[in-house]
Amino acid sequence: MKTSCSTFVHYRYPLTETIRRYAKFGYDAVEIWGGRPHAYWEDMTGPVIDEVKSVIDGEGIGISNFIPAQFRYPTNLAADSRQVRLKSVDYIKHNIEVAVKLGSPSISLCPGFSMHGQSRREARLEMLDSFRQIIEFAGEMPLQVLIEPANRWESDLIVTIDDALEVLEDLGNPENTGILADTGHIHINQECLTDVPGRLKEIPVHYHLDDNSGLTDDHLVPGEGVMDFTPFFQELESAGYQGYLAVELGFGYTVDPDPAVRRSLQFMKGTPDSSP
Secondary structure, eight states, rough: OOOEEGGGGGGTOOOHHHHHHHHHTSSSSSEOOOTTTTTGGGGGOOHHHHHHHHHHHHTEOOOEEEEEEEESSOTTTTTTHHHHHHHHHHHHHHHHHHHHHHHHHEEEOOOOOTTTTOOOOHHHHHHHHHHHHHHHTTSSSSSEEOOOOOOOOOOSSOOSSHHHHHHHHTTTTTEEEEEEHHHHHHHHTOOOGGHHHHHHOOOOOOEOOBBBBSSOOOBOOSSSOOOHHHHHHHHHHHHHOOOOOOOOOOOOGGSSHHHHHHOOOOOOEEEEEEOO
16 A cells, blocks of 8 residues: 555645655655645646646655545535536536646545535435536546545535445446545444445545544544554455555644654554654
8 A cells, every 4th residue: 555645734835845745754645635725726827737747756756636625615516506516517627637637546526515405315416417527527537536425514415435335326337436435534424444445445446544533523643533543454455455545634733734744654654753
Protein backbone atom coordinates (compact mmCIF):
# COMPACT_ATOMS: atom_id res chain seq x y z
CA MET A 1 0.00 0.00 0.00
CA LYS A 2 1.12 3.52 -0.79
CA THR A 3 0.85 6.63 1.39
CA SER A 4 -0.86 9.91 0.54
CA CYS A 5 -2.35 12.93 2.28
CA SER A 6 -5.07 15.37 1.34
CA THR A 7 -3.71 18.88 0.87
CA PHE A 8 -6.80 20.38 2.53
CA VAL A 9 -5.22 20.52 5.97
CA HIS A 10 -2.60 22.90 4.51
CA TYR A 11 -5.21 25.20 3.00
CA ARG A 12 -3.43 28.22 4.51
CA TYR A 13 -0.42 27.30 2.36
CA PRO A 14 -0.03 27.51 -1.43
CA LEU A 15 -0.60 24.19 -3.18
CA THR A 16 2.94 24.04 -4.56
CA GLU A 17 4.43 24.63 -1.10
CA THR A 18 2.18 21.90 0.31
CA ILE A 19 3.31 19.43 -2.34
CA ARG A 20 6.95 20.16 -1.56
CA ARG A 21 6.33 19.59 2.16
CA TYR A 22 4.60 16.25 1.64
CA ALA A 23 7.41 15.07 -0.60
CA LYS A 24 9.94 16.12 2.05
CA PHE A 25 7.99 14.27 4.76
CA GLY A 26 8.19 11.11 2.66
CA TYR A 27 4.67 10.61 1.28
CA ASP A 28 4.31 8.66 -1.95
CA ALA A 29 1.60 10.99 -3.25
CA VAL A 30 -0.60 13.99 -2.58
CA GLU A 31 -4.38 14.06 -2.71
CA ILE A 32 -5.22 17.40 -4.27
CA TRP A 33 -8.05 19.40 -2.72
CA GLY A 34 -10.09 21.29 -5.29
CA GLY A 35 -11.01 24.25 -3.10
CA ARG A 36 -9.37 27.66 -2.83
CA PRO A 37 -6.55 28.41 -2.55
CA HIS A 38 -5.38 25.02 -3.86
CA ALA A 39 -7.01 23.75 -7.06
CA TYR A 40 -10.33 25.54 -7.47
CA TRP A 41 -11.25 24.96 -11.09
CA GLU A 42 -11.63 28.64 -12.06
CA ASP A 43 -8.11 29.37 -10.82
CA MET A 44 -6.47 26.45 -12.62
CA THR A 45 -5.35 28.19 -15.79
CA GLY A 46 -2.84 26.60 -18.14
CA PRO A 47 0.20 28.24 -16.51
CA VAL A 48 -1.00 27.30 -13.00
CA ILE A 49 -1.54 23.67 -14.01
CA ASP A 50 1.89 23.60 -15.65
CA GLU A 51 3.48 24.96 -12.46
CA VAL A 52 1.78 22.38 -10.25
CA LYS A 53 2.75 19.54 -12.60
CA SER A 54 6.32 20.81 -12.70
CA VAL A 55 6.54 20.74 -8.89
CA ILE A 56 5.00 17.25 -8.73
CA ASP A 57 7.43 15.94 -11.34
CA GLY A 58 10.36 17.71 -9.77
CA GLU A 59 9.62 16.32 -6.32
CA GLY A 60 9.03 12.82 -7.66
CA ILE A 61 5.68 12.52 -5.91
CA GLY A 62 2.43 11.12 -7.29
CA ILE A 63 -1.24 12.12 -7.18
CA SER A 64 -3.57 9.68 -5.45
CA ASN A 65 -6.90 11.41 -6.16
CA PHE A 66 -8.56 14.78 -6.77
CA ILE A 67 -11.15 16.04 -4.26
CA PRO A 68 -13.53 18.77 -5.48
CA ALA A 69 -14.82 20.93 -2.63
CA GLN A 70 -18.37 19.57 -2.51
CA PHE A 71 -19.68 18.26 0.81
CA ARG A 72 -22.30 20.79 1.97
CA TYR A 73 -20.98 23.52 -0.33
CA PRO A 74 -21.00 24.61 -3.18
CA THR A 75 -22.90 21.71 -4.75
CA ASN A 76 -25.97 19.56 -4.24
CA LEU A 77 -26.39 17.00 -6.99
CA ALA A 78 -29.76 15.97 -5.54
CA ALA A 79 -31.30 19.41 -5.04
CA ASP A 80 -34.96 20.01 -5.86
CA SER A 81 -33.89 23.08 -7.86
CA ARG A 82 -33.04 22.20 -11.45
CA GLN A 83 -30.71 25.18 -11.69
CA VAL A 84 -28.77 24.11 -8.60
CA ARG A 85 -28.44 20.57 -9.95
CA LEU A 86 -27.25 21.74 -13.37
CA LYS A 87 -24.73 24.12 -11.81
CA SER A 88 -23.55 21.33 -9.51
CA VAL A 89 -23.07 18.92 -12.42
CA ASP A 90 -21.17 21.59 -14.38
CA TYR A 91 -18.96 22.23 -11.35
CA ILE A 92 -17.99 18.56 -11.13
CA LYS A 93 -17.35 18.44 -14.88
CA HIS A 94 -14.95 21.38 -14.58
CA ASN A 95 -13.17 19.57 -11.74
CA ILE A 96 -12.87 16.44 -13.86
CA GLU A 97 -11.16 18.48 -16.58
CA VAL A 98 -8.68 19.87 -14.03
CA ALA A 99 -8.05 16.43 -12.55
CA VAL A 100 -7.30 14.97 -15.98
CA LYS A 101 -4.92 17.81 -16.85
CA LEU A 102 -3.04 17.30 -13.59
CA GLY A 103 -2.83 13.56 -14.19
CA SER A 104 -4.98 12.39 -11.29
CA PRO A 105 -6.10 8.75 -11.59
CA SER A 106 -9.48 9.49 -10.01
CA ILE A 107 -11.88 12.07 -8.66
CA SER A 108 -14.21 11.80 -5.68
CA LEU A 109 -17.95 12.36 -6.03
CA CYS A 110 -20.24 13.16 -3.12
CA PRO A 111 -23.97 12.36 -3.08
CA GLY A 112 -25.73 15.55 -2.06
CA PHE A 113 -28.78 15.50 0.19
CA SER A 114 -32.55 15.92 0.18
CA MET A 115 -33.99 19.37 0.84
CA HIS A 116 -36.81 20.33 3.19
CA GLY A 117 -40.05 19.26 1.55
CA GLN A 118 -38.26 16.94 -0.88
CA SER A 119 -38.66 13.22 -0.29
CA ARG A 120 -35.60 11.02 -0.06
CA ARG A 121 -36.88 9.04 -3.04
CA GLU A 122 -37.17 12.19 -5.17
CA ALA A 123 -33.72 13.38 -4.11
CA ARG A 124 -32.20 9.99 -4.84
CA LEU A 125 -33.64 10.00 -8.38
CA GLU A 126 -32.22 13.48 -9.00
CA MET A 127 -28.85 12.36 -7.64
CA LEU A 128 -28.79 9.33 -9.93
CA ASP A 129 -29.57 11.51 -12.93
CA SER A 130 -26.72 13.88 -11.99
CA PHE A 131 -24.37 10.94 -11.52
CA ARG A 132 -25.23 9.57 -14.96
CA GLN A 133 -24.40 12.90 -16.58
CA ILE A 134 -21.07 13.10 -14.76
CA ILE A 135 -20.09 9.50 -15.47
CA GLU A 136 -20.99 9.87 -19.13
CA PHE A 137 -18.94 13.07 -19.31
CA ALA A 138 -15.94 11.27 -17.82
CA GLY A 139 -16.45 8.67 -20.54
CA GLU A 140 -13.16 7.84 -22.21
CA MET A 141 -11.13 10.12 -19.93
CA PRO A 142 -8.25 8.39 -18.13
CA LEU A 143 -9.67 8.58 -14.61
CA GLN A 144 -12.16 6.86 -12.34
CA VAL A 145 -15.17 8.48 -10.70
CA LEU A 146 -15.27 7.41 -7.05
CA ILE A 147 -18.55 7.75 -5.15
CA GLU A 148 -17.92 8.59 -1.49
CA PRO A 149 -20.45 7.45 1.12
CA ALA A 150 -21.00 10.28 3.56
CA ASN A 151 -21.95 10.26 7.21
CA ARG A 152 -25.44 10.97 8.50
CA TRP A 153 -24.74 14.68 9.08
CA GLU A 154 -23.64 15.19 5.48
CA SER A 155 -26.17 13.18 3.48
CA ASP A 156 -29.26 11.02 3.72
CA LEU A 157 -28.72 9.45 0.27
CA ILE A 158 -25.43 7.51 0.31
CA VAL A 159 -24.26 6.91 3.84
CA THR A 160 -23.16 3.28 4.06
CA ILE A 161 -21.08 1.04 1.83
CA ASP A 162 -24.31 -0.85 1.08
CA ASP A 163 -25.87 2.42 -0.14
CA ALA A 164 -22.94 3.00 -2.48
CA LEU A 165 -23.03 -0.54 -3.86
CA GLU A 166 -26.76 -0.22 -4.49
CA VAL A 167 -26.21 3.03 -6.38
CA LEU A 168 -23.51 1.44 -8.51
CA GLU A 169 -25.94 -1.33 -9.38
CA ASP A 170 -28.67 1.18 -10.25
CA LEU A 171 -26.18 2.94 -12.53
CA GLY A 172 -25.36 -0.33 -14.29
CA ASN A 173 -21.95 -0.75 -12.64
CA PRO A 174 -20.08 1.49 -15.11
CA GLU A 175 -16.46 0.48 -15.61
CA ASN A 176 -15.11 3.94 -14.82
CA THR A 177 -16.93 4.22 -11.48
CA GLY A 178 -16.08 2.90 -8.02
CA ILE A 179 -16.18 3.76 -4.33
CA LEU A 180 -14.14 6.00 -2.08
CA ALA A 181 -14.33 4.51 1.42
CA ASP A 182 -13.60 6.86 4.34
CA THR A 183 -12.65 5.02 7.53
CA GLY A 184 -14.04 7.78 9.73
CA HIS A 185 -17.42 7.72 8.02
CA ILE A 186 -17.56 3.93 8.26
CA HIS A 187 -16.84 4.09 11.99
CA ILE A 188 -19.44 6.77 12.72
CA ASN A 189 -22.02 4.82 10.74
CA GLN A 190 -21.25 1.76 12.93
CA GLU A 191 -20.32 -0.40 9.96
CA CYS A 192 -17.72 -3.15 10.24
CA LEU A 193 -14.51 -1.63 8.92
CA THR A 194 -12.75 -4.98 8.57
CA ASP A 195 -15.47 -6.25 6.20
CA VAL A 196 -14.95 -3.45 3.70
CA PRO A 197 -11.73 -4.51 1.89
CA GLY A 198 -13.12 -7.93 1.04
CA ARG A 199 -16.44 -6.53 -0.10
CA LEU A 200 -14.84 -3.96 -2.40
CA LYS A 201 -11.90 -5.89 -3.82
CA GLU A 202 -13.63 -6.53 -7.16
CA ILE A 203 -14.42 -2.87 -7.95
CA PRO A 204 -12.36 0.33 -8.21
CA VAL A 205 -11.77 1.52 -4.65
CA HIS A 206 -9.74 4.16 -2.85
CA TYR A 207 -9.42 4.78 0.88
CA HIS A 208 -9.40 7.88 3.04
CA LEU A 209 -7.75 7.26 6.40
CA ASP A 210 -8.83 9.23 9.45
CA ASP A 211 -9.84 8.60 13.04
CA ASN A 212 -12.58 9.89 15.34
CA SER A 213 -14.34 9.46 18.68
CA GLY A 214 -17.15 7.39 17.22
CA LEU A 215 -19.61 10.25 17.66
CA THR A 216 -18.56 12.98 15.23
CA ASP A 217 -16.53 13.18 12.02
CA ASP A 218 -13.40 14.57 13.67
CA HIS A 219 -10.86 13.64 10.95
CA LEU A 220 -8.19 12.98 13.54
CA VAL A 221 -4.69 11.69 12.95
CA PRO A 222 -5.01 7.89 12.57
CA GLY A 223 -4.34 6.24 15.91
CA GLU A 224 -5.33 9.30 17.94
CA GLY A 225 -9.04 8.49 18.18
CA VAL A 226 -10.69 5.28 19.35
CA MET A 227 -10.39 3.22 16.17
CA ASP A 228 -8.27 0.07 15.95
CA PHE A 229 -6.69 0.06 12.50
CA THR A 230 -4.55 -3.08 12.85
CA PRO A 231 -7.22 -5.59 11.74
CA PHE A 232 -8.27 -3.23 8.94
CA PHE A 233 -4.71 -3.09 7.60
CA GLN A 234 -4.55 -6.87 7.80
CA GLU A 235 -7.75 -7.19 5.78
CA LEU A 236 -6.46 -4.73 3.17
CA GLU A 237 -3.40 -6.91 2.76
CA SER A 238 -5.49 -10.08 2.56
CA ALA A 239 -7.67 -8.46 -0.12
CA GLY A 240 -4.59 -7.63 -2.16
CA TYR A 241 -5.14 -3.88 -2.06
CA GLN A 242 -2.26 -2.14 -3.85
CA GLY A 243 -3.61 1.41 -3.95
CA TYR A 244 -3.20 4.44 -1.73
CA LEU A 245 -4.17 5.13 1.84
CA ALA A 246 -4.85 8.86 1.81
CA VAL A 247 -4.92 10.61 5.17
CA GLU A 248 -7.65 13.25 5.36
CA LEU A 249 -7.22 15.54 8.35
CA GLY A 250 -9.72 18.11 9.66
CA PHE A 251 -9.89 21.77 10.62
CA GLY A 252 -8.41 21.13 14.05
CA TYR A 253 -4.94 20.85 12.54
CA THR A 254 -4.99 23.71 10.04
CA VAL A 255 -3.25 26.30 12.25
CA ASP A 256 -0.11 24.12 12.52
CA PRO A 257 -0.59 21.18 10.16
CA ASP A 258 2.95 19.86 9.72
CA PRO A 259 3.17 17.82 12.96
CA ALA A 260 -0.16 16.08 12.32
CA VAL A 261 0.77 15.28 8.72
CA ARG A 262 4.09 13.80 9.90
CA ARG A 263 2.46 11.78 12.68
CA SER A 264 -0.05 10.36 10.20
CA LEU A 265 2.72 9.11 7.95
CA GLN A 266 4.62 7.57 10.84
CA PHE A 267 1.45 5.79 11.95
CA MET A 268 0.98 4.28 8.51
CA LYS A 269 4.61 3.18 8.43
CA GLY A 270 4.43 1.84 11.97
CA THR A 271 7.33 3.95 13.24
CA PRO A 272 7.41 6.76 15.83
CA ASP A 273 7.73 10.37 14.72
CA SER A 274 11.14 11.64 15.82
CA SER A 275 10.71 15.09 14.28
CA PRO A 276 11.13 18.02 16.70
